[in-house]
Amino acid sequence: MLFGSQRRGSETRSFKKVCLSSVATLSLLAAGILSAAEVNVYSAREENLIKPILDRFSEQTGITVNLITGGADELITRMDLEGANSPADVLLTVDVGRLHRAEEMGLLQPVESDVLTSLVPEQYRDAEGHWFSVSLRSRVIVYDKERVDPAELSTYEDLADPKWAGKICIRSSSNIYNQSLTASLVSHHGAEATEEWARGLVANMARNPQGGDRDQIAAVAIGQCELAVVNTYYLAGMLNATSADQQEQAQAVAVFWPNQDGRGAHINVSGAGVSEHAPNRAEAIQLLEYMVSDEAQIWYAETNNEYPIRPDIPVSDTLESWGEFKADPVALDQLGIHNTEAVRVMDRAGWR
Amino acid sequence: MIKHGAIIAIIALCLLLSVPVLTVFSSIGSASDGVWAHLADTLLWDYIAQSLMLMTGVGLLVLVLGVAPAWLVTMNRFPGSRLLEWALVLPLAMPAYIIAYTYTGMLDVTGPVQGFIRDTFDLRFGDYWFPQIRSLGGAITMLSLVLYPYVYLLSRMAFLEQSVCVLEVSRTLGAGPWRAFSRVAVPLARPAIIAGLALVLMETLADYGTVQYFGISTFTTGIFRTWFGMGSSTAAAQLSAVLMLFILALVLTEHWSRSRARYHHTSTKYSRLPQIRLQGLRKWLALIFCAAPVVLGFLVPFLQLAYWAWDTRHLVDFSAFSELLFNSLRLALTAAVIALVLGLFISYAKRLQPNLLMRSSVRVLSLGYAIPGTVIAVGVLIPFAWVDNSIDAWMQQQFGVSTGLIFSGTLVAVVFAYIVRFLPVAMNTVDAGLGKIRPSMDDAGRSMGMGSWQILRRIHIPMLRGSLLTASLLVFVDVLKELPATLILRPFNFNTLAIRTYELANQERLTEAAASALMIVLAGIIPVIIISLSISASRPGHDART
Amino acid sequence: MTHALELNNVSVALEKTPIVQHIDLQLNEGDIGCLLGPSGCGKTTLLRAIAGFEAVTSGRLSVAGHLVSEPGFRVPVEKRQVGMVFQDYALFPHLSVKENIAFGLKHVSATERERRIDALADMLRIGELLQAFPHRLSGGQQQRVAIARAMAPKPRILLLDEPFASLDVELREDIAREIRAVLKQDGITTILVSHNQLEAFAMADEIGVMKAGQLLQWSSAFALYHEPATAYVADFVGEGVFLPGTVVDDVSVSTELGVLHSDQSLGHEIGALVSVLIRPDDVIHDDDSPATARVLEKAFRGAEFMYTLALDSGARIQTLVPSHHVHAKGMQIGIRVEMDHLVVFPMETEASAAP
Known part of the structure; x- marks a missing residue:
């Protein structure tokens, strides 16, 4: 990965800011700096999964990209506290709940862009343009190929059925993807029914929730459990891993797309929005448009095994092998709206 | 006397540095949309119980891993004792979250150790017993392995400073090495040991990475969950404030309990430390006891990291x-x-x-x-x-x-x-x-x-x-x-x-x-x-x- | 009979440097012995060897008839039943006075423990201090507590390392007498180490003078003072000067102050050059005496003055004079010598260098 010389430059500027005693000269200097085209990104996607594409953007446009990565909630808190003077232009998150929360807090501004509205399907963007998705992933069931007959599997709801007692591995309820999945159930069935479902699921767990999604897959592979609920790109990542162990573990399981006879599999998105007080609004929109361009979308699909947001972009070979699936058409902001309720439901159900 | 201006400046500095802590405290009064009622109904007791168990476990384990080796290397000579004197501090360089990742990678059900057991004996998961690394016990072990050096350092410093006379007196009064250690040296080093323990317990309470990774619900994971999961930064700050009160109570209790006895030495004479050369079984036991924390807290994870890095x-x-x-x-x-x-x-x-x-x-x-x-x-x-x-x-x-x-x-x-x-x-x-x-x-x-x-x-x-x-x-x-x-x-x-x-x-x-x-x-x-x-x-x- | 303490040809080395060599001494049950000598003479090392902190490189060391140290063998300190009071007392700062005293009383019943503590507190007059912590005590109180603590387990032998060094000078002798009374009352065999002869005289039955790792003499205080075995002992114990003289007959020596007679045979050849020990109390100020000396210095000691006088030859002697007799420096005063026992050593260069 590249660490261009512009990194050093911006950092020195931060130092300079502090050192200069006169506030007035400082502001003039700052104004001078801002005249060079740049865009500031707060990203919840880790550096190695975003920096390469930002670098290509810089190369093509000459716009300097400044980056901070971190947890979405921390970044949102920082933006909120920095207020009107926040340098953030673009907020990038890896789940829709956080985009929704940022929007609710008034941190994002509506954007009108023909490129974005034409390329990003309506379902995957905010109606007013506060945020746009850039990639998709689904939370699916994986099962032990030897011990589970896929005919037994059907829906997320079915995971609460006592027939799976002691057979399910799933990570903690602190995980945002589980919160979103539960939020989708709350939006479809209401809190009460979802709580009952969560209780059933907890009763069926093979072990206390622990580890990440890869750990759940590995646990199925070695026989600690028969089913696990995981995001698609983790399984794809293991199948393409350099470690022979990981490949072997991933090959021991198969993907099951839930709720295909009903509303479809639960999906989540990574996406971005332009900050309410963005100092570089034009560049920010330019960056968002670039992220749904052919080049960026193909990179996403290939490098991280995510589903491109544009239906016309081919998926990676690994994803191709799992076939087509039907996605839950629920409005994505529902996941954000019901997130807090989902956490409370999981708390009450004893999902640790 | 120091000038008034300087004192005022220093107090002002203290206040400036206290701003973040006071900011957290200031949230106590604000309302938090029923988050507390929800917590009290569901997870609050879990947070309290798990935090207490974690602190107790880590507290006890660091005392064993820190105080006893400090005594052994300070007062005795045995194979490797000179090396261990400083090597015992090495785990301090190992961040808690990293040792947790490393041991999990090695010892988890899907890791190489259990994989080896399964392959060698042709077993399936569940056919054999193996300690669960991702558990409260695992978290206690991981945190203790990297935090014990605080106790080791401070108690070693205290042992080095103790007047040999008090230890010799205890021997003339019929106390063997064990009694001299437990009744004289340790009580005398108590303020230092407690100071080390306080650092350890504070680090333990503040730890997020390890406990979260191991799925333990402590106060700190609670703070994050409340803040991020429920979007209630107020309730999260209030939980933090409770956490601080917790610590304050701990510090005051200790302070109160030792108010009567003074610990500065009544003796001013120092002589050479009479390091005893251990013999036979004892020297090997001492070696094992002192080497174990270094091996487990540093060497094993270090080598594993090196292996992965090479790979x-x-x-x-x-x-x-x-x-x-x-x-x-x-x-x-x-x-x-x-x-x-x-x-x-x-x-x-x-x-x-x-x-x-x-x-x-x-x-x-x-x-x-x-x-x-x-x-x-x-x-x-x-x-x-x-x-x-x-x-x-x-x-x-x-x-x-x-x-x-x-x-x-x-x-x-x-x-x-x-x-x-x-x-x-x-x-x-x-x-x-x-x-x-x-x-x-x-x-x-x-x-x-x-x-x-x-x-x-x-x-x-x-x-x-x-x-x-x-x-x-x-x-x-x-x-x-x-x-x-x-x-x-x-x-x-x-x-x-x-x-x-x-x-x-x-x-x-x-x-x-x-x-x-x-x-x-x-x-x-x-x-x-x-x-x-x-x-x-x-x-x-x-x-x-x- | 077996002695409470017996050392035969004991030598001790620290890190291969010999510190004390070839020590022989015995102490009877209930007696108080004192190792007296200047700092660095090895007395504390010998004490520590008796306690068991240091190994012996030669000889045998027995306590109450039991061998406790010989080369290659050493009963551990904690098994010896010796009590020790350190120079700085080394009280346990984390324990109250009572807990300090009770520390060594682990194998006795609770009632017996209480009784022993009370008895010691009574004896050493520290009853009111039992609940206090060491940092609140004065030096003298700390010392009593340290002694009580060492005596509590009824050691076979009690060792005191410079017990009075940390106390006010004026108090030392009183306290020494008082402590002696306590030790005698308890019948405890004791060895103390001191560089101060007055303490030694006040405390001890037997005194040994040490010099450079050697024990020069081991005898009663009286014998040490009046029958010193070597010129060093004579010089170190008590005050006095050596005056050169010539042996006149078996019992007489001729000196600058006239012919001095002893009540017993001197054992020196007639005509031999010798040094005669003249203690200040042997020299009496007498205005009528034909012999005179010039006042060089005087030191006020309350009831008396200690005068340092120069004889005509330049030799110096000392005398004690009641303090109402005042003589200015430089005055010639009359003196005479009155002694019935002479301490005489062959003339040595060392002996002439009197203090």
């Missing part, structure tokens, strides 16, 4: 490492120097003017160590952003220019957060050193016409050299390992080794994270060894013979 070398961009390393070292060095200077001045001011205002502001400051880094970071963000925005508004009004954010989002904010979090470590160490300098030294200096500043410069600082070195190096190593505050507060395009490690580990790419994790450990080893050696040299009359 993934083609995936790692080493060219970026020099910059990451430079950034990590630069921050650690800056924070260490500032913490040292502030710690020295505040401790010295407290010595000269031990009034209530001074003591209470120092107490508030010392809470910083127990607060999770993320919470501190928010406590720093709030006042910094407020100041920046206020200046900006004023400048706009007066001159029509916008100054934007001046301090927020710069390294100043990052270092400020480090100071708030780690200054207590420096102050503790300096305080302990100052406590050993008798007031008569100050008086002697004064009688020769020196002012407070001269006394500090010409008497105290030279006498405190060891303590000052230790204080700054402890902060250095702590900053090297620090993650959450750096992550939130850093400026654009600024990365450290800890951030790189975390980001890869967070993507469940443990083996790729190993290279940068290894760098953190390597960067921390040298300061850790220096600390250890300077403590060995700290014995009063180190070279003198009587």
